[in-house]
Amino acid sequence: FVIDEESLDGLLEELEIALLSSDVEVEVTREIKDRVRDSLVGEKKHWRESKEDLVVDALHDALVDVLEVDGFDFDSYVQDAEKPVVVVFTGVNGVGKTTSIAKIAERLENQGLSSVMANGDTYRAGANQQIQEHAEALDKKVIVREQGSDPTSVIYDAVEHAEANDVDVVLGDTAGRLHTSDDLMKQLEKIERVVEPDLTLFVDEAVAGQDAVERAREFDSAAEIDGVVLTKADADAQGGAAISISHVTGKPIVFLGTGQGYSDLEEFDAEELVDRLLE
Amino acid sequence: GLGSSLQDALEKLAGSSRIDEESVEEVVKDIQRALLQADVDVDLVMELSDSIRERSLSEEPPAGTSAREHVLHIVYEEMVEIVGDETEFPLDSQTILLSGLQGSGKTTSSAKIARWFNRKGLRAGIVQTDTFRPGAHEQSRQMAERAEVPCHVDPDADDPVEIAREGLEALDDCDVKIVDTAGRHALEAELIDEIEAIEHEVQPDLNLLVLDASIGQGAKDQAQAFEEAVGVDGVVITKLDGTAKGGGALTAVHQTDSSIAFIGVGEDVEDIERFDPDGFISRLLG
Numbered sequence: 001f002v003i004d005e006e007s008l009d010g011l012l013e014e015l016e017i018a019l020l021s022s023d024v025e026v027e028v029t030r031e032i033k034d035r036v037r038d039s040l041v042g043e044k045k046h047w048r049e050s051k052e053d054l055v056v057d058a059l060h061d062a063l064v065d066v067l068e069v070d071g072f073d074f075d076s077y078v079q080d081a082e083k084p085v086v087v088v089f090t091g092v093n094g095v096g097k098t099t100s101i102a103k104i105a106e107r108l109e110n111q112g113l114s115s116v117m118a119n120g121d122t123y124r125a126g127a128n129q130q131i132q133e134h135a136e137a138l139d140k141k142v143i144v145r146e147q148g149s150d151p152t153s154v155i156y157d158a159v160e161h162a163e164a165n166d167v168d169v170v171l172g173d174t175a176g177r178l179h180t181s182d183d184l185m186k187q188l189e190k191i192e193r194v195v196e197p198d199l200t201l202f203v204d205e206a207v208a209g210q211d212a213v214e215r216a217r218e219f220d221s222a223a224e225i226d227g228v229v230l231t232k233a234d235a236d237a238q239g240g241a242a243i244s245i246s247h248v249t250g251k252p253i254v255f256l257g258t259g260q261g262y263s264d265l266e267e268f269d270a271e272e273l274v275d276r277l278l279e
Numbered sequence: 280g281l282g283s284s285l286q287d288a289l290e291k292l293a294g295s296s297r298i299d300e301e302s303v304e305e306v307v308k309d310i311q312r313a314l315l316q317a318d319v320d321v322d323l324v325m326e327l328s329d330s331i332r333e334r335s336l337s338e339e340p341p342a343g344t345s346a347r348e349h350v351l352h353i354v355y356e357e358m359v360e361i362v363g364d365e366t367e368f369p370l371d372s373q374t375i376l377l378s379g380l381q382g383s384g385k386t387t388s389s390a391k392i393a394r395w396f397n398r399k400g401l402r403a404g405i406v407q408t409d410t411f412r413p414g415a416h417e418q419s420r421q422m423a424e425r426a427e428v429p430c431h432v433d434p435d436a437d438d439p440v441e442i443a444r445e446g447l448e449a450l451d452d453c454d455v456k457i458v459d460t461a462g463r464h465a466l467e468a469e470l471i472d473e474i475e476a477i478e479h480e481v482q483p484d485l486n487l488l489v490l491d492a493s494i495g496q497g498a499k500d501q502a503q504a505f506e507e508a509v510g511v512d513g514v515v516i517t518k519l520d521g522t523a524k525g526g527g528a529l530t531a532v533h534q535t536d537s538s539i540a541f542i543g544v545g546e547d548v549e550d551i552e553r554f555d556p557d558g559f560i561s562r563l564l565g
């Protein structure tokens with residue numbers, strides 16, 4: 001028999017609550033709910049499937065669709081691209097940019113690719129020390145300049161260093177910044193304009209709630225991000241932020257940060273996240 | 280946020296002195312949406328909307344109050360009930376322990392809070408017990424310098440409990456001692472054990488949970504874990520200079536039966552304020 005709107009609505013409401021409790025943003029949840037309803041209303045229901053199963057399956061597909069938006073494989077991109085590949089990392093304060101850069105440097109090393117880090121965070125207390133200690137632990141080179149220097153020139157220096165020394169990848173760190181700071185967002189635009197990175201990765205944390213959408217939008221318009229690194233997925237975050245960010249930017253999640261160690265970095269798997277979210 | 284939609288919803292009640300179920304339901308739906316958009320825990324949102332609905336329908340608006348004003352007043356009352364007043368603590372000698380998730384703003388807040396006490400005429404100092412994060416010592420040193428307060432760090436030590444003990448001794452002539460700790464979350468069992476051990480050594484007068492204003496639905500479980508591990512006397516909400524509404528802090532306060540002690544509104548040591556319930560609630564509701 002055919003599925004009618006009324007019987008769907010009750011189930012969809014429950015699913016809406018489930019998505020919201022998993023940190024999917026309010027508007028995004030509504031759009032997904034509508035998408036699921038449209039895909040199901042008028043559909044013929046197979047005698048074996050329960051209405052609930054049909055809705056959950058449709059929701060599963062809708063969510064995976066949102067997440068698998070034009071995915072790109074970071075590893076193969078870097079392998080094939082002309083060297084040096086310049087990657088700039090940006091995001092709000094404390095999300096895990098610096099730690100993620102260290103993890104990626106390690107990952108590249110394991111794949112036989114050399115990298116140099118650049119500390120474009122010339123502002124925060126202890127920023128130089130932090131990235132220097134990572135570099136030391138990983139036995140990698142890092143370009144730093146004294147506090148107060150122009151971040152653009154630090155990253156630029158690193159690119160020149162990479163070109164002169166045949167280094168494969170430049171990993172450019174930047175200071176955490178809130179999208180509410182005009183000055184800092186302008187500074188980010190300038191870094192992008194002058195450095196012209198091959199990739200700009202937006203770093204955000206899986207524990208973030210509704211605000212993840214707002215900042216993804218703002219950063220995307222300031223810096224045209226190519227992909228997202230979602231950190232702190234190990235903190236039992238449901239991962240709704242991933243859905244919201246991908247939906248709003250249309251950009252893929254490239255990596256998941258799953259802990260504080262150098263090997264705690266995973267390739268993002270949309271199916272896995274959706275299965276977990278819906279269980 | 281709720282601002283426009285609550286105003287719209289309440290417009291539907293404008294001019295009416297009677298509050299009917301249907302229009303209250305519309306208002307409640309808008310409130311739910313605003314609270315969820317502000318990151319308030321889903322269960323708490325349901326709890327709040329139930330009381331708002333029930334009170335709106337059963338309570339008589341006071342003479343001369345429109346239905347609209349009546350409902351708005353109920354919403355505010357219910358929110359104030361949850362959030363409470365700013366955390367009370369003496370302007371006197373005490374030890375404060377800061378804990379919270381990775382990157383929430385503890386180290387920055389330790390310097391802000393130390394400076395805040397300084398400006399009240401007390402001598403404050405910081406103990407950095409983070410043995411894990413690269414550059415933590417240098418970060419604390421620099422922040423302490425900006426706040427013009429002493430700071431005890433021990434880059435070569437690897438036992439946070441030991442550092443806490445030595446640090447409290449070293450800062451003996453400080454009235455207020457603020458103990459900073461490494462970030463940790465509910466699922467890191469060893470780290471939860473560690474903060475319990477640190478707390479046991481420090482015996483703080485005030486246990487503050489430092490929360491990022493943008494934390495989502497995970498706030499409830501995280502607050503619960505810290506409540507069980509060390510007990511939460513107050514919450515510090517950081518990064519309120521962004522667009523996050525801080526609903527997670529509301530959840531945390533509700534979960535731990537505590538209150539909000541300070542808010543962080545920027546990266547510099549002066550960017551700290553005491554908590555103002557009305558300001559917080561009107562910002563949260565949009």
Ligand SMILES: Nc1nc2c(ncn2[C@@H]2O[C@H](COP(=O)(O)OP(=O)(O)OP(=O)(O)O)[C@@H](O)[C@H]2O)c(=O)[nH]1
Pocket residue numbers: 091092093094095096097098099100121124174175176177231232233234235256257258259260264381382412462464
């Ligand atoms: N549990 C967990 N912690 C993480 C993860 N990624 C980073 N962290 C921690 O989060 C905290 C902040 O990390 P940083 O790398 O300093 O973050 P950031 O974005 O560079 O911060 P700012 O430069 O200050 O904006 C540190 O304590 C990290 O160890 C992760 O995937 N899981």
Ligand SMILES: Nc1nc2c(ncn2[C@@H]2O[C@H](COP(=O)(O)OP(=O)(O)OP(=O)(O)O)[C@@H](O)[C@H]2O)c(=O)[nH]1
Pocket residue numbers: 093094124176178379380381382383384385386387388409412460461462463517518519520542543544545546550
């Ligand atoms: N805009 C803004 N940034 C803040 C605020 N509080 C802290 N930050 C920034 O947030 C980032 C993280 O702050 P930290 O003090 O290192 O956080 P933490 O909790 O000590 O981090 P871990 O020790 O790694 O767990 C830094 O970039 C700070 O400058 C605030 O109120 N507003």
Ligand SMILES: [Mg+2]
Pocket residue numbers: 097098099121127173174175176
């Ligand atoms: Mg950093």
Ligand SMILES: [Mg+2]
Pocket residue numbers: 385386387409412415460461462
């Ligand atoms: Mg810290």
